[in-house]
Amino acid sequence: MFWSKTLKLAGLTSLMMFSTAQAATFDKAETDIKYRQSALTMIAINFSDMADMVKGKKQWDDSQFQLRAMQLSHLVPMAHAGFASADSQEGNTKAKSEIWKDTAGFDKKFAKFTADTKNLAFVSARGERGDIKKAFGQTAKNCKSCHSDYKFK
Numbered sequence: 001m002f003w004s005k006t007l008k009l010a011g012l013t014s015l016m017m018f019s020t021a022q023a024a025t026f027d028k029a030e031t032d033i034k035y036r037q038s039a040l041t042m043i044a045i046n047f048s049d050m051a052d053m054v055k056g057k058k059q060w061d062d063s064q065f066q067l068r069a070m071q072l073s074h075l076v077p078m079a080h081a082g083f084a085s086a087d088s089q090e091g092n093t094k095a096k097s098e099i100w101k102d103t104a105g106f107d108k109k110f111a112k113f114t115a116d117t118k119n120l121a122f123v124s125a126r127g128e129r130g131d132i133k134k135a136f137g138q139t140a141k142n143c144k145s146c147h148s149d150y151k152f153k
């Protein structure tokens with residue numbers, strides 16, 4: 001689906017006599033957007049399963065929680081990588097242009113998110129329920145903190 005759409009777009013752009021360089025840039029931006037949105041979707045799925053355990057909506061399962069936390073910590077750098085190109089502020093995205101105007105501020109948010117999710121994975125592996133809940137609460141703050149500055153609703 002994605003590739004056939006890309007091919008169609010490539011055909012269109014050559015019809016419109018854009019340079020191949022512009023067509024290549026456009027394809028890359030679409031790929032970046034898909035890449036980061038996919039990673040963020042998986043972040044949200046892993047995160048909400050842990051939230052259900054923390055809130056007692058679901059039976060606590062140590063090994064499931066550890067797996068979720070480990071996966072989350074691996075997904076964060078993948079989501080970050082999807083924001084590399086400023087060209088990807090155009091298209092089917094809710095990313096604000098502030099991300100590329102204030103790269104240092106945005107990278108700082110991701111650095112905190114990375115540190116908190118790594119800590120959560122570390123603490124979950126030790127199995128102390130109180131510490132895990134605290135580390136989870138710390139991780140949870142990152143979502144809103146970044147979305148309110150860098151994501152359209």
Ligand code: HEC
Nearest residue numbers: 037040041044047093094095109110113142143146150151
């Ligand atoms: C450092 C910034 C940052 C952090 C931290 C962050 N997000 Fe996001 N998130 C974004 C941005 C920016 C977008 C918009 C991406 C786009 O549309 O291109 C987004 C989009 C999303 C999406 C929509 C994905 C899609 O398919 O369009 C979900 C779901 C999401 N975030 C969940 C979360 C959750 C849950 C957390 C916390 C565990 C979180 N995010 C933490 C920046 C962040």
